[in-house]
Amino acid sequence: MRIAIEGCTHGELDKTYETIVAAEKQSGKKVDLLICCGDFQSTRNLSDLQCMAVPDKYKDMCSFYKYYSGEKKAPVLTVFIGGNHEASNYLQELPYGGWVAPNIYFMGYAGVVVVNGLRIGGLSGIYKGNDYLRGHFESPPYSEGSVRSVYHIRNLEVFRLKQLASCSPDIMLSHDWPRGIYHYGDVDQLLRWKKHFQEDIQNDQLGSRPTQELLETLKPHYWFSAHLHVKFPAVVDHHNGGQTKFLALDKCLPRRKFLQILDIGDSRDDKEEEELPSVKFEYDAAWLAVLRSTKHLLSVEYANQHMPGPGYAGKHDFSPTETEVDEVRSLFDGDLAIPQNFVQTVSSFDPQTETVKDLYRTPPPSGPQRNSQTVAFCTKLGIDDPCEVLVSKEGRQMMEASFSNASASDEKSTFLSMNADEIPLDDDEDAEEGNGEASTSSCPQSESLPKRLSMSLPAPKNDADDKVRADDETPSGGFVIDATPEVAAGPTQGVDEPPKKKTLKRRNHAIYEVVNILNEPCHFLKDPTYVDQF
Ligand code: 5GP
Ligand code: MN
Secondary structure (H helix, E strand, C coil), X not given: CEEEEECECCCCHHHHHHHHHHHHHHHCCCCCEEEECCCCCCCCCHHHHCCCCCCHHHCCCCCHHHHHHCCCCCCCEEEECCCCCCCHHHHHCCCCCEEEECCEEECCCEEEEEECCEEEEEECCECCHHHCCECCCCCCCCCCCHHHHCCECCHHHHHHHHCCHHHCCCEEXXXXXXXXXXXXXXXXXXXXXXXXXXXXXXXXXXXXXHHHHHHHHHCCCEEEECCCCCXXXXXXXXXXXXXXXXXXXXXXXXXCCCEEEEECCCCCCHHHHHHCCCCXXXXXXXXXXXXXXXXXXXXXXCCECCCCCCCCCCCCCCCCCHHHHHHHHHHCCCCCECCCCCCCCCCCCCCCCCCHHHHHHCCCCCCCEXXXXXXXXXXXXXXXXXXXXXXXXXXXXXXXXXXXXXXXXXXXXCCCCCCCCCCCCCCHHHHHHHHCCCCCCCCCCCCCCCCCCCCCCCCCCCCCCCCCCCCCCCCCCCCCCCCCCCCCCCCCCCCCCCCCCCCCECCHHHHHHHHHHCCCCCCCCCCHHHCCCC
Protein backbone atom coordinates (compact mmCIF):
# COMPACT_ATOMS: atom_id res chain seq x y z
CA MET A 1 0.00 0.00 0.00
CA ARG A 2 1.25 3.44 -0.88
CA ILE A 3 1.02 5.74 2.10
CA ALA A 4 1.74 9.45 2.28
CA ILE A 5 2.82 10.55 5.75
CA GLU A 6 2.68 14.16 6.76
CA GLY A 7 4.16 15.95 9.77
CA CYS A 8 2.09 18.89 11.01
CA THR A 9 -0.70 19.82 8.61
CA HIS A 10 -1.52 23.17 10.23
CA GLY A 11 -4.79 23.41 8.33
CA GLU A 12 -3.13 23.30 4.92
CA LEU A 13 -5.33 20.65 3.39
CA ASP A 14 -5.37 22.20 -0.07
CA LYS A 15 -1.57 22.32 -0.17
CA THR A 16 -1.26 18.81 1.17
CA TYR A 17 -3.64 17.28 -1.36
CA GLU A 18 -2.15 19.30 -4.22
CA THR A 19 1.23 17.86 -3.28
CA ILE A 20 -0.10 14.33 -3.23
CA VAL A 21 -1.88 14.70 -6.55
CA ALA A 22 1.28 16.16 -8.09
CA ALA A 23 3.38 13.32 -6.67
CA GLU A 24 0.92 10.81 -8.09
CA LYS A 25 1.13 12.41 -11.50
CA GLN A 26 4.89 12.42 -11.40
CA SER A 27 5.28 8.83 -10.31
CA GLY A 28 2.23 7.48 -12.11
CA LYS A 29 1.26 5.72 -8.89
CA LYS A 30 -1.76 6.36 -6.73
CA VAL A 31 -1.51 7.08 -3.04
CA ASP A 32 -3.92 4.90 -1.05
CA LEU A 33 -3.79 6.64 2.29
CA LEU A 34 -2.67 9.91 3.87
CA ILE A 35 -1.60 9.86 7.51
CA CYS A 36 -1.28 13.21 9.30
CA CYS A 37 0.59 13.36 12.58
CA GLY A 38 -1.24 16.21 14.29
CA ASP A 39 -1.74 19.97 14.37
CA PHE A 40 -4.34 19.18 11.77
CA GLN A 41 -6.58 22.17 12.58
CA SER A 42 -9.96 20.83 11.58
CA THR A 43 -11.68 24.15 12.17
CA ARG A 44 -15.11 24.22 10.57
CA ASN A 45 -15.94 27.83 11.34
CA LEU A 46 -14.91 30.81 13.44
CA SER A 47 -16.46 29.34 16.55
CA ASP A 48 -14.13 26.34 16.27
CA LEU A 49 -11.23 28.70 15.73
CA GLN A 50 -12.01 30.12 19.17
CA CYS A 51 -11.29 26.67 20.60
CA MET A 52 -7.85 26.32 19.07
CA ALA A 53 -4.87 27.12 21.26
CA VAL A 54 -3.10 29.67 19.09
CA PRO A 55 -2.66 33.41 19.76
CA ASP A 56 -5.51 35.29 18.09
CA LYS A 57 -3.24 37.10 15.65
CA TYR A 58 -2.21 33.78 14.11
CA LYS A 59 -5.69 32.33 13.87
CA ASP A 60 -6.53 31.50 10.29
CA MET A 61 -9.33 29.43 8.77
CA CYS A 62 -6.94 27.78 6.31
CA SER A 63 -8.72 25.21 4.15
CA PHE A 64 -10.34 22.47 6.23
CA TYR A 65 -13.77 24.11 6.17
CA LYS A 66 -14.04 23.51 2.41
CA TYR A 67 -13.74 19.77 3.00
CA TYR A 68 -16.23 19.96 5.84
CA SER A 69 -18.86 21.80 3.82
CA GLY A 70 -18.53 19.49 0.84
CA GLU A 71 -17.14 22.20 -1.42
CA LYS A 72 -14.09 19.97 -1.84
CA LYS A 73 -13.55 16.28 -1.31
CA ALA A 74 -10.40 14.77 0.13
CA PRO A 75 -8.93 12.88 -2.84
CA VAL A 76 -7.43 10.19 -0.62
CA LEU A 77 -8.52 8.53 2.61
CA THR A 78 -6.98 10.68 5.32
CA VAL A 79 -6.48 9.61 8.93
CA PHE A 80 -5.04 11.90 11.57
CA ILE A 81 -4.20 12.22 15.23
CA GLY A 82 -4.50 15.43 17.21
CA GLY A 83 -1.60 17.66 18.17
CA ASN A 84 -1.51 20.84 20.22
CA HIS A 85 -3.25 23.12 17.72
CA GLU A 86 -6.66 21.68 17.04
CA ALA A 87 -10.35 22.50 16.91
CA SER A 88 -10.54 20.87 20.31
CA ASN A 89 -14.30 21.25 20.67
CA TYR A 90 -14.80 19.33 17.45
CA LEU A 91 -12.27 16.62 18.27
CA GLN A 92 -13.86 16.19 21.70
CA GLU A 93 -17.08 15.17 19.94
CA LEU A 94 -15.18 12.16 18.62
CA PRO A 95 -13.26 10.81 21.64
CA TYR A 96 -13.03 7.34 20.10
CA GLY A 97 -12.50 8.62 16.59
CA GLY A 98 -14.76 9.41 13.68
CA TRP A 99 -15.18 11.32 10.44
CA VAL A 100 -14.51 15.05 10.68
CA ALA A 101 -15.33 15.40 6.98
CA PRO A 102 -16.00 12.94 4.16
CA ASN A 103 -12.88 10.78 3.72
CA ILE A 104 -11.08 12.47 6.68
CA TYR A 105 -10.98 10.40 9.85
CA PHE A 106 -9.81 11.44 13.32
CA MET A 107 -8.36 8.63 15.45
CA GLY A 108 -9.67 9.89 18.79
CA TYR A 109 -7.71 10.52 21.99
CA ALA A 110 -6.13 7.22 21.06
CA GLY A 111 -7.18 4.63 18.55
CA VAL A 112 -6.31 1.83 16.21
CA VAL A 113 -7.75 1.48 12.72
CA VAL A 114 -7.10 -1.08 10.02
CA VAL A 115 -6.44 0.06 6.46
CA ASN A 116 -6.20 -2.71 3.88
CA GLY A 117 -5.19 -5.06 6.68
CA LEU A 118 -2.50 -2.73 8.05
CA ARG A 119 -3.09 -1.87 11.72
CA ILE A 120 -2.44 1.79 12.51
CA GLY A 121 -2.47 3.05 16.08
CA GLY A 122 -2.26 6.63 17.24
CA LEU A 123 -2.05 8.78 20.32
CA SER A 124 -3.29 12.36 20.11
CA GLY A 125 -1.94 15.37 21.95
CA ILE A 126 1.30 16.29 23.63
CA TYR A 127 2.62 15.29 27.02
CA LYS A 128 2.51 17.62 29.97
CA GLY A 129 3.36 16.17 33.36
CA ASN A 130 0.83 18.27 35.26
CA ASP A 131 -2.16 16.89 33.40
CA TYR A 132 -1.06 13.36 32.63
CA LEU A 133 -2.91 11.69 35.50
CA ARG A 134 -6.08 13.75 35.31
CA GLY A 135 -9.38 12.63 33.91
CA HIS A 136 -10.88 14.19 30.76
CA PHE A 137 -12.31 17.09 32.75
CA GLU A 138 -12.36 19.63 29.92
CA SER A 139 -15.31 20.60 27.78
CA PRO A 140 -16.37 23.71 25.88
CA PRO A 141 -16.59 26.56 26.62
CA TYR A 142 -12.92 26.38 27.47
CA SER A 143 -11.09 28.53 29.97
CA GLU A 144 -7.63 29.79 29.19
CA GLY A 145 -6.34 26.75 30.99
CA SER A 146 -8.60 24.06 29.64
CA VAL A 147 -8.19 25.17 26.01
CA ARG A 148 -4.60 23.97 26.47
CA SER A 149 -4.91 21.09 28.86
CA VAL A 150 -7.60 19.51 26.67
CA TYR A 151 -4.91 18.25 24.28
CA HIS A 152 -2.54 16.98 26.95
CA ILE A 153 -2.01 13.23 26.84
CA ARG A 154 -3.68 11.24 29.65
CA ASN A 155 -2.45 8.06 31.27
CA LEU A 156 -5.74 6.32 30.41
CA GLU A 157 -5.02 6.34 26.69
CA VAL A 158 -1.39 5.32 27.14
CA PHE A 159 -2.48 2.49 29.43
CA ARG A 160 -5.02 1.32 26.89
CA LEU A 161 -2.53 1.31 24.05
CA LYS A 162 -0.02 -0.61 26.17
CA GLN A 163 -2.53 -3.43 26.47
CA LEU A 164 -1.82 -4.21 22.82
CA ALA A 165 1.76 -5.38 23.55
CA SER A 166 0.95 -8.90 22.43
CA CYS A 167 -0.90 -7.74 19.32
CA SER A 168 0.91 -4.54 18.39
CA PRO A 169 -0.20 -2.26 15.59
CA ASP A 170 2.10 -2.25 12.56
CA ILE A 171 2.31 1.52 12.59
CA MET A 172 2.11 3.93 15.50
CA LEU A 173 1.58 7.68 15.37
CA SER A 174 2.28 10.36 17.93
CA HIS A 175 2.45 14.12 17.55
CA ASP A 176 5.49 14.57 19.77
CA TRP A 177 8.50 12.30 19.39
CA PRO A 178 9.19 9.38 21.66
CA ARG A 179 11.85 10.58 24.06
CA GLY A 180 15.34 9.30 23.25
CA ILE A 181 14.56 8.47 19.63
CA TYR A 182 17.33 10.84 18.50
CA HIS A 183 19.88 8.31 19.80
CA TYR A 184 18.91 6.05 16.92
CA GLY A 185 19.44 8.44 14.05
CA ASP A 186 21.92 11.05 12.91
CA VAL A 187 21.79 13.30 15.93
CA ASP A 188 24.60 15.52 14.61
CA GLN A 189 22.64 16.35 11.52
CA LEU A 190 19.56 16.97 13.64
CA LEU A 191 21.52 19.43 15.76
CA ARG A 192 22.85 21.20 12.70
CA TRP A 193 19.27 21.96 11.71
CA LYS A 194 17.90 22.43 15.18
CA LYS A 195 20.61 23.88 17.37
CA HIS A 196 18.14 24.68 20.11
CA PHE A 197 17.55 20.97 20.73
CA GLN A 198 21.08 20.67 22.08
CA GLU A 199 20.26 21.11 25.74
CA ASP A 200 17.19 18.89 25.67
CA ILE A 201 19.13 16.17 23.89
CA GLN A 202 22.02 16.40 26.32
CA ASN A 203 19.58 16.04 29.20
CA ASP A 204 17.74 13.34 27.32
CA GLN A 205 14.56 15.36 27.53
CA LEU A 206 13.56 15.90 23.94
CA GLY A 207 10.30 14.18 23.14
CA SER A 208 7.84 12.61 25.53
CA ARG A 209 8.17 9.85 28.08
CA PRO A 210 4.80 8.14 27.53
CA THR A 211 5.49 7.73 23.83
CA GLN A 212 8.94 6.38 24.58
CA GLU A 213 7.32 3.81 26.88
CA LEU A 214 4.80 2.95 24.21
CA LEU A 215 7.50 2.49 21.61
CA GLU A 216 9.39 0.17 23.94
CA THR A 217 6.23 -1.75 24.82
CA LEU A 218 4.62 -2.04 21.42
CA LYS A 219 7.72 -2.20 19.20
CA PRO A 220 5.72 -1.39 16.06
CA HIS A 221 7.38 -1.74 12.66
CA TYR A 222 6.93 1.97 11.99
CA TRP A 223 6.49 5.03 14.14
CA PHE A 224 5.65 8.43 12.65
CA SER A 225 5.74 11.76 14.46
CA ALA A 226 5.67 15.51 13.88
CA HIS A 227 5.74 18.54 16.24
CA LEU A 228 9.49 19.27 16.24
CA HIS A 229 9.33 20.56 12.66
CA VAL A 230 12.16 18.63 11.18
CA LYS A 231 12.50 15.48 9.12
CA PHE A 232 14.34 12.85 11.08
CA PRO A 233 14.66 9.13 10.36
CA ALA A 234 15.88 6.61 12.90
CA VAL A 235 15.92 2.86 13.37
CA VAL A 236 15.49 1.20 16.75
CA ASP A 237 16.55 -2.40 17.21
CA HIS A 238 14.68 -4.02 20.06
CA HIS A 239 16.11 -6.71 22.29
CA ASN A 240 13.61 -9.24 20.99
CA GLY A 241 14.97 -8.85 17.47
CA GLY A 242 12.16 -6.57 16.34
CA GLN A 243 12.80 -3.23 14.75
CA THR A 244 11.01 0.12 14.65
CA LYS A 245 11.61 2.46 11.76
CA PHE A 246 10.95 5.95 13.00
CA LEU A 247 10.28 8.93 10.81
CA ALA A 248 9.45 12.45 11.88
CA LEU A 249 8.36 14.99 9.31
CA ASP A 250 8.26 18.76 9.17
CA LYS A 251 5.23 21.03 9.01
CA CYS A 252 3.45 21.84 5.75
CA LEU A 253 5.39 24.82 4.45
CA PRO A 254 7.13 25.62 1.16
CA ARG A 255 10.44 23.87 0.68
CA ARG A 256 10.10 21.87 3.85
CA LYS A 257 10.19 18.11 4.20
CA PHE A 258 6.65 17.71 5.41
CA LEU A 259 5.54 14.73 3.35
CA GLN A 260 6.94 11.30 2.64
CA ILE A 261 5.47 8.61 0.46
CA LEU A 262 6.23 5.05 1.45
CA ASP A 263 5.19 1.62 0.25
CA ILE A 264 4.17 -0.38 3.27
CA GLY A 265 2.45 -3.74 3.33
CA ASP A 266 1.07 -5.31 0.20
CA SER A 267 1.63 -3.25 -2.90
CA ARG A 268 -0.99 -2.99 -5.56
CA ASP A 269 -0.46 -3.78 -9.19
CA ASP A 270 0.00 -0.28 -10.52
CA LYS A 271 -1.23 -1.21 -13.99
CA GLU A 272 -4.66 -1.55 -12.51
CA GLU A 273 -4.69 1.91 -11.15
CA GLU A 274 -7.49 3.10 -13.42
CA GLU A 275 -9.78 0.72 -11.59
CA LEU A 276 -8.73 1.35 -8.04
CA PRO A 277 -10.21 -1.06 -5.57
CA SER A 278 -11.64 0.98 -2.73
CA VAL A 279 -9.53 1.01 0.39
CA LYS A 280 -10.76 -1.31 3.14
CA PHE A 281 -11.12 0.76 6.30
CA GLU A 282 -12.02 -1.06 9.50
CA TYR A 283 -12.09 -0.90 13.27
CA ASP A 284 -9.48 -2.94 15.09
CA ALA A 285 -11.18 -5.67 17.10
CA ALA A 286 -8.38 -5.93 19.69
CA TRP A 287 -8.49 -2.20 20.34
CA LEU A 288 -12.27 -2.19 20.70
CA ALA A 289 -11.93 -5.08 23.14
CA VAL A 290 -9.58 -2.95 25.24
CA LEU A 291 -11.97 0.01 25.11
CA ARG A 292 -14.70 -2.25 26.48
CA SER A 293 -12.65 -3.98 29.16
CA THR A 294 -11.22 -0.69 30.46
CA LYS A 295 -14.38 1.38 30.32
CA HIS A 296 -14.48 1.57 34.12
CA LEU A 297 -11.13 3.41 34.09
CA LEU A 298 -12.60 6.45 32.35
CA SER A 299 -12.46 9.50 34.58
CA VAL A 300 -13.76 12.98 33.89
CA GLU A 301 -12.45 14.29 37.19
CA TYR A 302 -9.86 17.00 37.57
CA ALA A 303 -8.23 14.88 40.25
CA ASN A 304 -5.40 12.53 39.46
CA GLN A 305 -6.13 8.90 38.83
CA HIS A 306 -3.49 6.20 38.56
CA MET A 307 -3.89 3.24 36.26
CA PRO A 308 -3.81 -0.22 37.83
CA GLY A 309 -0.36 -1.77 37.97
CA PRO A 310 1.17 -5.04 39.14
CA GLY A 311 0.97 -3.92 42.80
CA TYR A 312 -2.79 -3.37 42.56
CA ALA A 313 -5.06 -5.95 44.14
CA GLY A 314 -7.58 -5.86 41.28
CA LYS A 315 -7.14 -6.62 37.62
CA HIS A 316 -4.35 -4.75 35.92
CA ASP A 317 -3.75 -6.71 32.73
CA PHE A 318 -6.29 -5.89 30.06
CA SER A 319 -4.54 -7.38 27.06
CA PRO A 320 -7.44 -8.53 24.94
CA THR A 321 -8.36 -12.20 25.19
CA GLU A 322 -9.62 -14.23 22.29
CA THR A 323 -13.07 -14.29 23.86
CA GLU A 324 -13.12 -10.51 24.22
CA VAL A 325 -12.08 -10.06 20.60
CA ASP A 326 -14.74 -12.54 19.47
CA GLU A 327 -17.33 -10.64 21.48
CA VAL A 328 -16.42 -7.47 19.62
CA ARG A 329 -16.69 -9.25 16.30
CA SER A 330 -20.12 -10.56 17.13
CA LEU A 331 -21.29 -7.11 18.25
CA PHE A 332 -20.47 -6.02 14.72
CA ASP A 333 -21.89 -9.18 13.12
CA GLY A 334 -18.43 -9.92 11.85
CA ASP A 335 -18.27 -6.73 9.79
CA LEU A 336 -15.81 -4.25 11.27
CA ALA A 337 -15.97 -1.82 8.35
CA ILE A 338 -16.03 1.73 9.69
CA PRO A 339 -19.41 3.14 8.67
CA GLN A 340 -19.58 6.13 6.33
CA ASN A 341 -21.70 8.01 8.82
CA PHE A 342 -20.36 11.55 8.60
CA VAL A 343 -22.96 14.27 8.90
CA GLN A 344 -22.42 17.98 8.90
CA THR A 345 -23.58 19.32 12.25
CA VAL A 346 -22.65 23.03 12.18
CA SER A 347 -22.51 25.72 9.50
CA SER A 348 -19.14 26.00 7.88
CA PHE A 349 -17.12 29.16 7.43
CA ASP A 350 -18.34 31.19 4.47
CA PRO A 351 -15.63 33.37 2.94
CA GLN A 352 -18.30 35.21 0.90
CA THR A 353 -19.89 36.66 3.99
CA GLU A 354 -17.29 36.57 6.74
CA THR A 355 -13.60 36.98 7.36
CA VAL A 356 -11.30 35.88 10.11
CA LYS A 357 -11.63 39.41 11.49
CA ASP A 358 -15.14 38.46 12.54
CA LEU A 359 -13.57 36.14 15.07
CA TYR A 360 -13.79 38.84 17.70
CA ARG A 361 -17.57 38.96 17.46
CA THR A 362 -18.02 35.22 17.18
CA PRO A 363 -18.98 33.55 20.42
CA PRO A 364 -17.15 30.35 21.31
CA PRO A 365 -19.33 27.24 21.52
CA SER A 366 -21.38 27.36 24.69
CA GLY A 367 -21.12 23.65 25.40
CA PRO A 368 -20.10 20.27 24.03
CA GLN A 369 -22.09 19.09 21.05
CA ARG A 370 -23.42 15.59 20.63
CA ASN A 371 -22.11 13.74 17.61
CA SER A 372 -24.19 10.91 16.19
CA GLN A 373 -21.05 8.96 15.24
CA THR A 374 -19.98 8.81 18.88
CA VAL A 375 -23.49 7.95 20.03
CA ALA A 376 -23.60 5.04 17.60
CA PHE A 377 -20.13 3.82 18.54
CA CYS A 378 -20.66 4.03 22.29
CA THR A 379 -24.04 2.36 22.08
CA LYS A 380 -22.63 -0.49 20.05
CA LEU A 381 -19.75 -1.12 22.43
CA GLY A 382 -21.54 -0.23 25.64
CA ILE A 383 -18.95 2.37 26.57
CA ASP A 384 -19.26 5.99 27.67
CA ASP A 385 -18.64 9.27 25.90
CA PRO A 386 -16.44 11.28 28.30
CA CYS A 387 -18.27 14.51 27.45
CA GLU A 388 -21.68 12.97 28.16
CA VAL A 389 -20.42 11.72 31.53
CA LEU A 390 -18.96 15.12 32.36
CA VAL A 391 -22.01 17.04 31.29
CA SER A 392 -24.43 14.86 33.21
CA LYS A 393 -22.23 15.06 36.30
CA GLU A 394 -22.43 18.84 36.08
CA GLY A 395 -26.15 18.87 35.41
CA ARG A 396 -25.70 20.31 31.95
CA GLN A 397 -26.99 19.18 28.57
CA MET A 398 -25.12 18.22 25.43
CA MET A 399 -25.92 20.53 22.53
CA GLU A 400 -27.65 18.94 19.58
CA ALA A 401 -26.58 19.40 15.99
CA SER A 402 -27.68 22.78 14.70
CA PHE A 403 -26.89 22.69 11.03
CA SER A 404 -29.33 23.30 8.24
CA ASN A 405 -28.09 22.69 4.73
CA ALA A 406 -29.78 25.84 3.43
CA SER A 407 -26.80 28.03 4.28
CA ALA A 408 -24.24 25.92 2.47
CA SER A 409 -22.70 27.70 -0.48
CA ASP A 410 -21.85 25.92 -3.68
CA GLU A 411 -19.64 28.69 -4.93
CA LYS A 412 -15.94 28.16 -5.09
CA SER A 413 -14.03 29.82 -2.36
CA THR A 414 -11.69 32.67 -3.12
CA PHE A 415 -10.37 32.71 0.39
CA LEU A 416 -6.61 32.68 0.55
CA SER A 417 -4.64 31.14 3.32
CA MET A 418 -2.90 33.76 5.40
CA ASN A 419 -0.39 31.38 6.87
CA ALA A 420 3.05 32.80 6.30
CA ASP A 421 6.15 30.69 6.30
CA GLU A 422 6.87 29.51 9.81
CA ILE A 423 4.39 31.51 11.77
CA PRO A 424 5.71 31.59 15.30
CA LEU A 425 2.80 29.60 16.61
CA ASP A 426 3.10 29.43 20.33
CA ASP A 427 4.00 26.07 21.55
CA ASP A 428 1.93 24.92 24.42
CA GLU A 429 4.65 25.55 26.93
CA ASP A 430 5.43 29.01 25.62
CA ALA A 431 2.09 30.44 26.37
CA GLU A 432 1.73 28.72 29.67
CA GLU A 433 5.02 30.01 30.88
CA GLY A 434 4.30 33.38 29.40
CA ASN A 435 1.26 34.31 31.40
CA GLY A 436 2.77 33.08 34.64
CA GLU A 437 -0.61 31.98 35.91
CA ALA A 438 -1.99 28.65 36.89
CA SER A 439 -3.87 28.51 33.68
CA THR A 440 -2.83 25.08 32.51
CA SER A 441 -5.00 23.04 34.70
CA SER A 442 -7.93 25.12 35.77
CA CYS A 443 -10.65 23.23 37.50
CA PRO A 444 -13.54 22.21 35.33
CA GLN A 445 -16.41 24.60 35.14
CA SER A 446 -19.09 23.60 37.55
CA GLU A 447 -21.60 26.39 37.38
CA SER A 448 -23.90 27.58 34.71
CA LEU A 449 -22.14 28.44 31.50
CA PRO A 450 -21.00 29.86 29.06
CA LYS A 451 -19.04 32.25 31.25
CA ARG A 452 -15.32 31.99 30.82
CA LEU A 453 -13.67 30.72 33.91
CA SER A 454 -11.49 33.03 35.91
CA MET A 455 -10.89 30.80 38.89
CA SER A 456 -7.41 31.10 40.30
CA LEU A 457 -5.52 28.11 41.54
CA PRO A 458 -2.11 27.68 43.04
CA ALA A 459 0.54 27.68 40.36
CA PRO A 460 1.36 24.22 39.13
CA LYS A 461 4.83 23.00 39.91
CA ASN A 462 7.10 23.12 36.95
CA ASP A 463 8.25 19.72 36.05
CA ALA A 464 11.16 18.93 33.84
CA ASP A 465 9.02 19.33 30.75
CA ASP A 466 7.91 22.84 31.45
CA LYS A 467 10.40 24.84 29.56
CA VAL A 468 9.99 27.77 27.30
CA ARG A 469 10.13 26.54 23.76
CA ALA A 470 11.24 28.91 21.11
CA ASP A 471 9.73 28.14 17.78
CA ASP A 472 12.36 27.26 15.31
CA GLU A 473 13.56 29.11 12.31
CA THR A 474 14.35 27.67 8.96
CA PRO A 475 18.10 27.21 8.83
CA SER A 476 19.72 29.72 6.52
CA GLY A 477 18.82 28.90 2.96
CA GLY A 478 16.29 26.39 4.21
CA PHE A 479 16.71 22.76 3.50
CA VAL A 480 15.30 21.96 0.17
CA ILE A 481 13.18 19.05 -0.69
CA ASP A 482 15.14 16.51 -2.61
CA ALA A 483 14.81 13.01 -3.85
CA THR A 484 18.20 12.01 -2.59
CA PRO A 485 17.91 9.31 0.00
CA GLU A 486 18.93 10.51 3.40
CA VAL A 487 22.20 8.75 3.95
CA ALA A 488 22.48 9.09 7.64
CA ALA A 489 25.65 8.11 9.38
CA GLY A 490 25.41 6.21 12.63
CA PRO A 491 25.37 8.17 15.86
CA THR A 492 28.64 9.88 16.62
CA GLN A 493 30.55 9.15 19.76
CA GLY A 494 30.37 11.54 22.62
CA VAL A 495 27.32 13.55 21.66
CA ASP A 496 24.74 10.91 22.16
CA GLU A 497 25.69 8.52 24.86
CA PRO A 498 22.91 6.02 25.36
CA PRO A 499 20.55 6.94 28.15
CA LYS A 500 21.30 5.12 31.38
CA LYS A 501 18.11 3.20 31.91
CA LYS A 502 17.54 2.36 28.31
CA THR A 503 15.83 -0.86 27.45
CA LEU A 504 16.28 -0.40 23.73
CA LYS A 505 19.39 -1.74 22.07
CA ARG A 506 21.32 0.65 19.91
CA ARG A 507 22.82 -0.40 16.61
CA ASN A 508 25.10 2.10 15.01
CA HIS A 509 25.27 0.68 11.55
CA ALA A 510 21.55 0.25 11.08
CA ILE A 511 20.67 3.69 9.88
CA TYR A 512 21.35 2.93 6.23
CA GLU A 513 18.29 0.73 6.30
CA VAL A 514 16.19 3.82 6.65
CA VAL A 515 17.17 4.63 3.11
CA ASN A 516 15.11 1.71 1.97
CA ILE A 517 11.96 3.15 3.40
CA LEU A 518 12.70 6.70 2.34
CA ASN A 519 13.63 6.21 -1.25
CA GLU A 520 10.51 7.68 -2.77
CA PRO A 521 10.58 11.02 -4.50
CA CYS A 522 8.21 13.09 -2.49
CA HIS A 523 6.77 16.34 -1.34
CA PHE A 524 6.81 18.80 -4.16
CA LEU A 525 3.97 21.08 -5.03
CA LYS A 526 2.36 22.55 -8.11
CA ASP A 527 2.64 25.99 -6.63
CA PRO A 528 5.96 27.40 -7.95
CA THR A 529 7.01 28.54 -4.52
CA TYR A 530 6.78 24.95 -3.37
CA VAL A 531 8.57 23.38 -6.30
CA ASP A 532 10.97 20.67 -5.49
CA GLN A 533 14.50 20.67 -6.78
CA PHE A 534 15.00 17.23 -8.07
P1 5GP B 1 3.90 23.99 17.50
O1 5GP B 1 3.87 24.01 16.00
O2 5GP B 1 3.34 22.76 18.09
O3 5GP B 1 3.34 25.24 18.10
O4 5GP B 1 5.40 24.10 17.98
C1 5GP B 1 6.34 23.19 17.84
C2 5GP B 1 7.64 23.92 18.02
O5 5GP B 1 8.08 23.80 19.36
C3 5GP B 1 8.71 23.33 17.14
O6 5GP B 1 9.30 24.36 16.44
C4 5GP B 1 9.66 22.68 18.07
O7 5GP B 1 10.97 22.91 17.64
C5 5GP B 1 9.39 23.31 19.42
N1 5GP B 1 9.43 22.28 20.47
C6 5GP B 1 8.42 21.44 20.79
N2 5GP B 1 8.80 20.61 21.77
C7 5GP B 1 10.08 20.91 22.07
C8 5GP B 1 11.02 20.40 23.01
O8 5GP B 1 10.77 19.47 23.77
N3 5GP B 1 12.25 21.02 23.03
C9 5GP B 1 12.57 22.04 22.19
N4 5GP B 1 13.77 22.57 22.27
N5 5GP B 1 11.69 22.55 21.31
C10 5GP B 1 10.47 22.00 21.24
MN1 MN C 1 2.75 20.81 17.54
